[in-house]
Amino acid sequence: MTKPIISIRNVTKRYPGVVAVDDVSFDIMPNEFFALLGPSGCGKTTLLRMIAGLETSGTGDIIVDGHNMEGVPANTRPVNMVFQSYAVFPHMTVRDNVAYGLKVTGVAPADIAPRVEDALEMVQMSAMADRKPDQLSGGQRQRVALARALVKRPKVLLLDEPLSALDAKLREHMQLELARLQQVIGITFIIVTHDQDEALSMADRIAVMEKGGVRQIAGPEELYEKPHSRFVADFIGKINLIDATVSGVSKAGVTCVANGLGTVIVPHDGAASGSISLAVRPEKLTLSAEAPPPGSGISAKGVIRDVAYYGDVSNVFVTCDDGLELAVNVQNDRAAAGLLENGREAYASWHPSDTLILQE
Amino acid sequence: MARRTSIRGPLDYGKSPWLILFGFVTFIVLYAPIAQLIVFSFNDSKRNIVWRGFTTKYYAKAWNDASLVEAFTNSITIAVMCTVIATIIGTATALWLWRFRFPAKAAVEGIMALPIVIPEICMGVAVLVLYSRVGHWMRGFESGPIYWWNELFSIWPLNLGAITAAHIAFSFPFVAIVVRARLIGFNRELEEASKDLGASEWQTFWNVVLPFMMPGVVAGALLSFTLSLDDFVITFFTAGPETNTFPVKVYSLVRRGVSPDINAASTVLIVITLVATIIAMRMQAPSKSEG
Amino acid sequence: MESWKQNKVVFWVTALPGVVWLLLFFLIPLALIWGMSVGEKTSIIDIEITGTLDNYVRSFQAVYLKIIWKSIWISIVSTAVCLAIAYPIAFGICFSPARWRPFLLLLVILPFWINLLIRTYALIAVFRTRGTLNFTLEWLWNLAFLDRLVGPFQPLELLYNNGAVIVGMVYVFMPFMVLPLYATIERLDRSYLEASLDLGASQWRTFFSVTVPLTMPGIVSGIILVFIPMLGMFLVPDLLGGTNAIMIGNVITDQFKAANDWPFGAALSFLLMYVTFAALALRAFVSARIKGAVGV
Numbered sequence: 036m037t038k039p040i041i042s043i044r045n046v047t048k049r050y051p052g053v054v055a056v057d058d059v060s061f062d063i064m065p066n067e068f069f070a071l072l073g074p075s076g077c078g079k080t081t082l083l084r085m086i087a088g089l090e091t092s093g094t095g096d097i098i099v100d101g102h103n104m105e106g107v108p109a110n111t112r113p114v115n116m117v118f119q120s121y122a123v124f125p126h127m128t129v130r131d132n133v134a135y136g137l138k139v140t141g142v143a144p145a146d147i148a149p150r151v152e153d154a155l156e157m158v159q160m161s162a163m164a165d166r167k168p169d170q171l172s173g174g175q176r177q178r179v180a181l182a183r184a185l186v187k188r189p190k191v192l193l194l195d196e197p198l199s200a201l202d203a204k205l206r207e208h209m210q211l212e213l214a215r216l217q218q219v220i221g222i223t224f225i226i227v228t229h230d231q232d233e234a235l236s237m238a239d240r241i242a243v244m245e246k247g248g249v250r251q252i253a254g255p256e257e258l259y260e261k262p263h264s265r266f267v268a269d270f271i272g273k274i275n276l277i278d279a280t281v282s283g284v285s286k287a288g289v290t291c292v293a294n295g296l297g298t299v300i301v302p303h304d305g306a307a308s309g310s311i312s313l314a315v316r317p318e319k320l321t322l323s324a325e326a327p328p329p330g331s332g333i334s335a336k337g338v339i340r341d342v343a344y345y346g347d348v349s350n351v352f353v354t355c356d357d358g359l360e361l362a363v364n365v366q367n368d369r370a371a372a373g374l375l376e377n378g379r380e381a382y383a384s385w386h387p388s389d390t391l392i393l394q395e
Numbered sequence: 396m397a398r399r400t401s402i403r404g405p406l407d408y409g410k411s412p413w414l415i416l417f418g419f420v421t422f423i424v425l426y427a428p429i430a431q432l433i434v435f436s437f438n439d440s441k442r443n444i445v446w447r448g449f450t451t452k453y454y455a456k457a458w459n460d461a462s463l464v465e466a467f468t469n470s471i472t473i474a475v476m477c478t479v480i481a482t483i484i485g486t487a488t489a490l491w492l493w494r495f496r497f498p499a500k501a502a503v504e505g506i507m508a509l510p511i512v513i514p515e516i517c518m519g520v521a522v523l524v525l526y527s528r529v530g531h532w533m534r535g536f537e538s539g540p541i542y543w544w545n546e547l548f549s550i551w552p553l554n555l556g557a558i559t560a561a562h563i564a565f566s567f568p569f570v571a572i573v574v575r576a577r578l579i580g581f582n583r584e585l586e587e588a589s590k591d592l593g594a595s596e597w598q599t600f601w602n603v604v605l606p607f608m609m610p611g612v613v614a615g616a617l618l619s620f621t622l623s624l625d626d627f628v629i630t631f632f633t634a635g636p637e638t639n640t641f642p643v644k645v646y647s648l649v650r651r652g653v654s655p656d657i658n659a660a661s662t663v664l665i666v667i668t669l670v671a672t673i674i675a676m677r678m679q680a681p682s683k684s685e686g
Numbered sequence: 687m688e689s690w691k692q693n694k695v696v697f698w699v700t701a702l703p704g705v706v707w708l709l710l711f712f713l714i715p716l717a718l719i720w721g722m723s724v725g726e727k728t729s730i731i732d733i734e735i736t737g738t739l740d741n742y743v744r745s746f747q748a749v750y751l752k753i754i755w756k757s758i759w760i761s762i763v764s765t766a767v768c769l770a771i772a773y774p775i776a777f778g779i780c781f782s783p784a785r786w787r788p789f790l791l792l793l794v795i796l797p798f799w800i801n802l803l804i805r806t807y808a809l810i811a812v813f814r815t816r817g818t819l820n821f822t823l824e825w826l827w828n829l830a831f832l833d834r835l836v837g838p839f840q841p842l843e844l845l846y847n848n849g850a851v852i853v854g855m856v857y858v859f860m861p862f863m864v865l866p867l868y869a870t871i872e873r874l875d876r877s878y879l880e881a882s883l884d885l886g887a888s889q890w891r892t893f894f895s896v897t898v899p900l901t902m903p904g905i906v907s908g909i910i911l912v913f914i915p916m917l918g919m920f921l922v923p924d925l926l927g928g929t930n931a932i933m934i935g936n937v938i939t940d941q942f943k944a945a946n947d948w949p950f951g952a953a954l955s956f957l958l959m960y961v962t963f964a965a966l967a968l969r970a971f972v973s974a975r976i977k978g979a980v981g982v
Contacts, residue, residue: 405883405889406879408777408778409781414778415778417774417778418774418775418790421771421775421860422793425857425861427812428811428812428857429804429805429808431811431818432804432807435811484704485704488700488704494687494696495689495697496687496688496690497689506708507708512962512966513958513962514915514917514935514958515915516918516919516920516939516955517716517958517959518712520719520938520951521719521955522715523942524719524948525711525718560707561711563711564711564712568708627801627802627803628920632942642803645803645804645807649803649810649925650925661801661807664804665801668801669799669800672799673792
């Protein structure tokens with residue numbers, strides 16, 4: 036079994052009046068692309084900065100490659116960071132920026148130049164080595180920041196919202212680029228982001244954080260398909276959450292009375308009791324003009340309230356009995372053509388096995 | 396687990412004990428001489444070193460010194476006249492530079508900043524030369540309008556006009572800077588909205604622009620008041636025997652040595668300037684949050 | 687901003703007061719002494735502008751050259767000491783808790799609003815032979831029984847020398863240095879410092895490789911802001927310097943107040959003006975270069 040490259044053990048960080056990081060523990064494996072995902076203020080950046088040694092140490096242990104980082108100052112930790120603002124030194128050329136980290140740690144001058152060239156090559160910035168940062172675009176500055184951190188050959192690369200300052204198109208490109216770089220270099224990346232698409236598309240594993248705590252750690256698919264909580268389900272993608280009360284548990288699944296749906300049976304492995312939420316992704320729902328044949332799944336009759344057109348798909352909002360609102364993703368094919376009209380009656384239906392039961 | 400080795404983060408320089416100590420010592424060195432000056436103005440001893448009990452007799456003594464009181468009155472009069480005129484001119488200049496685009500504007504801005512940057516002594520001797528030239532030329536008239544003009548300007552407070560004019564020349568650029576800084580935060584659409592609603596140029600200025608820039612104008616006014624009150628060098632070169640100001644008077648006394656009545660008079664001046672300064676800063680503070 | 691042609695009445699109403707005043711009471715006087723600086727005395731009161739450079743040439747006589755040189759080195763030393771004190775102060779204020787900052791800044795600036803003359807006078811009371819400092823030293827001397835071991839305390843002659851002038855200059859101008867430094871350090875993006883530390887630089891290395899270069903515009907502004915008035919300072923050397931510590935400001939004053947050689951005084955004050963212009967040009971040059979580099 037491989038040893039984790041980073042172990043976070045019961046790390047807590049308090050600011051006056053607020054707990055930024057609340058008793059967090061997890062391991063990150065070597066060569067992993069790990070994402071800390073959560074809304075702003077959830078403590079993800081604080082945690083990243085604690086790993087870097089830039090934040091006052093709280094309580095708990097941060098172990099990097101077997102060494103406890105307690106009391107180790109930022110400048111001697113075997114991790115490097117790409118800052119949200121990139122923090123590319125404006126008074127130095129691209130080359131000097133990349134060489135800085137080697138120069139200040141006493142790397143022999145003869146070794147610096149080839150390493151800098153390699154790093155610039157890796158991020159395709161060799162041609163701009165003599166430029167000053169103010170002559171670079173945002174994306175180019177980010178490449179410099181990447182090269183500057185990677186040239187140090189850190190055990191772990193930390194990236195603080197690295198793509199948030201880029202426009203949408205460039206962001207998509209850089210997502211692929213980062214994933215490629217991580218593959219090539221083969222070191223651990225920890226990325227902090229509030230953008231779920233970014234985390235889902237790049238990371239091997241994602242820790243979803245809320246209010247200083249980690250809510251779930253899983254791979255992208257598991258996180259999307261099997262969220263553990265309402266928060267995670269709601270934060271990762273769009274989802275319909277339906278209040279329900281459990282009335283019985285059997286081999287067939289959980290029997291419950293759901294708001295607007297009546298009594299339904301949902302296949303479920305674990306235990307369930309009391310009030311729960313039924314969760315189903317909008318793309319699992321189908322919309323039809325006729326009532327689906329009985330026994331073919333869960334369905335609800337309602338009125339189309341709003342249709343948001345996105346080209347290939349439309350997001351349709353259906354209001355059902357008891358004020359239940361369902362969002363349905365409809366492929367804009369021929370079948371949908373006549374159906375999507377405000378005020379029209381329609382049936383939203385889905386397979387019971389696409390339904391998740393969320394206890395909290 | 397649950398250890399806490401360093402309370403300071405890597406950039407918590409504000410918590411560095413050395414920096415705090417350094418700051419503390421600097422502030423003490425900065426304030427100790429002034430504090431001593433104020434304390435000893437109440438000291439019942441001529442020698443000014445050992446505390447011999449509280450007294451206000453030096454304030455009474457300073458108050459009874461006619462030439463000191465006259466110099467003080469002159470200083471305040473000049474400061475008030477300077478404040479009124481410098482505020483008007485400075486505000487007009489600020490509006491001018493803020494509102495209009497015109498040829499050689501950068502050069503004009505540079506020249507406007509000159510009175511602030513050049514050594515005071517250069518301006519002092521320049522004004523001295525100007526007044527001696529003008530005086531020399533005017534003395535040639537035994538009667539006629541220029542003679543009467545001359546006579547008029549020997550009456551108080553118009554005899555302080557020469558000093559005041561020089562004070563205005565170096566303080567109105569400061570007013571202009573303060574007011575213009577305030578105007579940068581002004582949303583010009585407010586002005587356009589006012590004109591769109593039918594207000595004239597003057598009504599718009601009076602009802603929309605002026606209320607917005609008022610804190611800057613008041614701060615600028617108080618600034619010019621303290622600048623005028625504090626000025627020694629320029630007054631030193633332009634003051635005549637009849638038109639001593641307080642700093643010039645203190646200068647002549649200081650050259651003779653340290654005495655408690657200078658402490659008393661200085662304390663009064665310190666209190667006046669500090670009150671004006673603190674009010675000015677209060678006036679300027681909210682402009683930042685609004686902008 | 688609108689073109690001046692759009693509203694000529696408002697343009698002239700706002701333009702004229704300042705322009706006329708500056709012309710009458712600043713630019714014309716400056717032109718007068720500039721003219722005088724290339725003029726000659728023809729009698730006690732008459733001066734003829736002849737275009738001579740004699741007055742400037744006279745400034746470079748050994749006796750005046752020595753005073754100019756002394757003014758320059760005293761100003762350089764005082765400026766350096768100001769910078770050495772003001773930088774940590776400005777730095778400390780920038781990194782202190784946000785609610786303390788306005789108060790600390792006010793504390794630094796406040797002495798600056800107190801009359802220069804009064805502050806200089808306050809220093810005399812501290813440093814004179816029978817002043818507070820000597821008195822305190824004597825008390826410490828006696829406390830340590832040095833009066834019985836070594837002999838009675840000999841008061842130090844702290845005033846009326848170059849050292850006193852430097853102390854006075856630093857005391858008077860230090861607050862002025864803090865302001866531009868504070869303004870630039872405050873704007874400095876902290877992530878540059880964090881990036882430097884993250885890349886392995888020590889705190890001191892970060893300070894000299896990142897903080898100082900990035901705050902260079904503030905440093906240059908501060909230096910010029912205090913160096914120019916120091917160079918022309920007349921009051922501090924006059925009151926603290928005694929007879930042997932006169933600076934160029936005192937020579938100028940003498941020409942106008944006592945020696946009555948106005949053309950020579952005018953030439954000396956225009957030498958100061960030339961230095962000022964050179965310093966301003968230097969600042970414009972440096973800040974343009976740094977602006978390009980820092981991208982502010």
